Amino acid sequence: MLELSSLVLTQGDFRLEAHLSLSEGSSVALIGPSGAGKSTLLAAIAGFLPPTEGRIRWRGQELAGLAPGKRPVAMLFQDGNLFPHLDIFRNVALGISPRGRLSGAERGRVEQALERVGLSGYGSRTPGELSGGQQSRAALARVLVQDRPLLLLDEPFAALGPALRAEMLALVAELRAETGATLLMVTHEPDDARRIADQIVLVAEGRAAPPAPMRALLDDPPPALRAYLGDNGAGD
Numbered sequence: 697m698l699e700l701s702s703l704v705l706t707q708g709d710f711r712l713e714a715h716l717s718l719s720e721g722s723s724v725a726l727i728g729p730s731g732a733g734k735s736t737l738l739a740a741i742a743g744f745l746p747p748t749e750g751r752i753r754w755r756g757q758e759l760a761g762l763a764p765g766k767r768p769v770a771m772l773f774q775d776g777n778l779f780p781h782l783d784i785f786r787n788v789a790l791g792i793s794p795r796g797r798l799s800g801a802e803r804g805r806v807e808q809a810l811e812r813v814g815l816s817g818y819g820s821r822t823p824g825e826l827s828g829g830q831q832s833r834a835a836l837a838r839v840l841v842q843d844r845p846l847l848l849l850d851e852p853f854a855a856l857g858p859a860l861r862a863e864m865l866a867l868v869a870e871l872r873a874e875t876g877a878t879l880l881m882v883t884h885e886p887d888d889a890r891r892i893a894d895q896i897v898l899v900a901e902g903r904a905a906p907p908a909p910m911r912a913l914l915d916d917p918p919p920a921l922r923a924y925l926g927d928n929g930a931g932d
């Protein structure tokens with residue numbers, strides 16, 4: 697279980713409250729207007745932003761005081777997931793060792809992860825020598841070798857076209873099913889949310905709401921979600 701208890705996050709004048717818990721293995725879309733605090737919430741869980749008040753617990757353990765690298769968290773951002781000057785093998789290897797020194801077994805894990813995301817044989821290329829979709833796959837391979845139970849995705853595929861995005865979400869869903877990871881994904885696309893998540897956390901008006909079942913929420917959105925979705929997002 698991931699528990700956010702009486703959490704208050706602040707950035708300058710901005711303030712976000714959250715009091716909710718997510719069960720292990722759930723798949724949650726974070727949805728809400730631009731600037732509502734979705735990235736802020738992920739940053740706090742990942743350890744990049746200390747809470748102003750409240751607690752973040754994973755499996756009952758308080759995460760405050762744990763550096764980002766020590767948390768049970770792997771994170772993917774919209775951009776900047778790969779170091780352009782390092783080849784793909786090394787980029788993925790960073791998920792195991794920040795210094796890039798690997799044992800034989802660890803090298804095998806990197807190769808396995810590359811194979812799992814369809815990038816066997818691409819390890820010696822730099823990110824610039826891959827397509828956008830392949831770069832996303834490489835970033836996912838790094839998430840795989842990190843082997844963390846909590847996966848935070850901050851619009852990681854927003855730069856891809858709809859078909860490729862659907863393909864990447866399908867791959868994430870497969871990896872999630874294989875690993876049993878708990879997934880939180882920020883998205884602006886209700887269709888993407890439907891594809892991958894079973895619950896929605898609405899972030900709006902200074903508050904991250906407790907998770908609600910996807911279907912019920914999209915079929916009968918509360919006013920803040922209706923305003924965000926406009927005319928096109930609700931229902932099918």
Ligand SMILES: Nc1ncnc2c1ncn2[C@@H]1O[C@H](COP(=O)(O)OP(=O)(O)OP(=O)(O)O)[C@@H](O)[C@H]1O
Nearest residue numbers: 707708709710728729730731732733734735736737
């Ligand atoms: N370093 C910072 N200093 C001050 N304010 C910040 C900082 N980073 C973010 N903010 C503010 O915090 C608020 C929440 O930003 P955040 O990026 O979490 O929103 P978001 O919901 O992820 O938005 P988007 O959907 O546009 O990515 C915004 O009002 C933003 O201006």
